[in-house]
Amino acid sequence: MNRPAPLLTARGLRKSYGTTHALDGVDLTVEAGESVAIMGPSGSGKTTLMHILSGILTPDAGSVHFTGAGTGSTNGGTEVSSLNEEARAKLRRERLGFVFQDGLLLPELTAVENVALPLMLSGVPRPAAESHAAQWLAALGLEGMQTRRLGELSGGQAQRVAIARAQVADPHVVFADEPTGALDSATSASVLGALLDSTVGRGRTLVMVTHDQATADRCSRLVRVADGRIVADSAAATTGGVR
Template identity: 50%
Template sequence: MSEPLLSGADLQLSFGPTPALRGAGLSVEAGEVVAVMGSSGSGKSTLLHVLAGIRLPDSGRVRYRDRELTELSDDERSELRRSEFGFVFQFGQLVPELTVRENVALPLQLGGTKRREAEKKAMAWLDELGIAGVAASRPGDISGGQGQRAALARALVAEPAVVFADEPTGALDSVGGEQVMGLLTRAARDTGAAVVLVTHEARVAAYADREVVLRDGATKLSEVTR
């Protein structure tokens, strides 16, 4: 059996005297959608941040392909997040001063792609996700659902190998949430990207191939495969 695309093992992390992760682990294969579930404060987002190299664990290992993230420098992990990882957060976190098109093109431009080519690729994704009509608008002038689709386009525009989605439907109504999850899972499968999805909602987790539940203070994982 081939090695997983991304894996974390025996992850330990505390904030001061408070343990957030105590022996947590997770693996994800290319093209797989994995939902991380748990109650509020269980460490779901912390686990996602550690797997993405945003935060280093106190101990344990995170491996992406043939690289140990815990052994990389800050600059190397930042480059990995720009080139290999995509991110979707609960409130989109679009840059308010930029248009939707410019927001989606931003990861490509940060990676060295020329503006015209970056915005051409951005428009292709906006069209794919059904919001090309708001490309020239700023985030404050569009709906929450449109903003989250734009955030999804930004996460996918650089063709990442892994998409990290932290409560991507938390700020949307049920209809908008269903639409975003359908688009996210379809786009990931079309491009072959893996998805690590953090959620506390069963209806959102239902879109995943597999569930991982954090229990006992984010220390033990039990898995549910669909």
């Protein structure tokens, strides 16, 4: 039986900033339904890798192929690295979700407005977008907090709002960059549980950059990066080869 194509396939990724090689020929595949933790020291290239996989950055060389339907799809996939900036923005908005360490919520908006924003940017009428956003807030334990602004939320609550915003458009992949890095250990564990449940718990895929081993241990796969290269991949250990 033929296996389905990987959700994300990166081949030969290279990215430099001046004389610094952030990525030096990286190959990586990510299967649908995985939770992948990417770890490495500061400057190792892990965040650059995530940004290229998600279309925030383009590589100097190499390619990223995304098999989820969306902008620029041909034969069931999208060559993310070849899309122009507008097309990559559309892909990120409609097919990908993002959670960052500081949330990047808009402080002038309420919780429900922050969550509804991706839908409204895609043309969903505000009442429908906010209704769907309120459902996600409730699912993440924030029922009754729809009208609160950022200053009225705890750190953990704000990150749950950020998770709801990442999930509201039902993305194929959620990319998370140190999503619990600014939280205490108890809140971190709770927020990470909400992120995993709302992503891989629904059959979606999570790709997460983290410095925290305890956070990485809760993912199904660990990829270690150093000096712009993948130096260890737990998937290779279980499959007997490099993915």
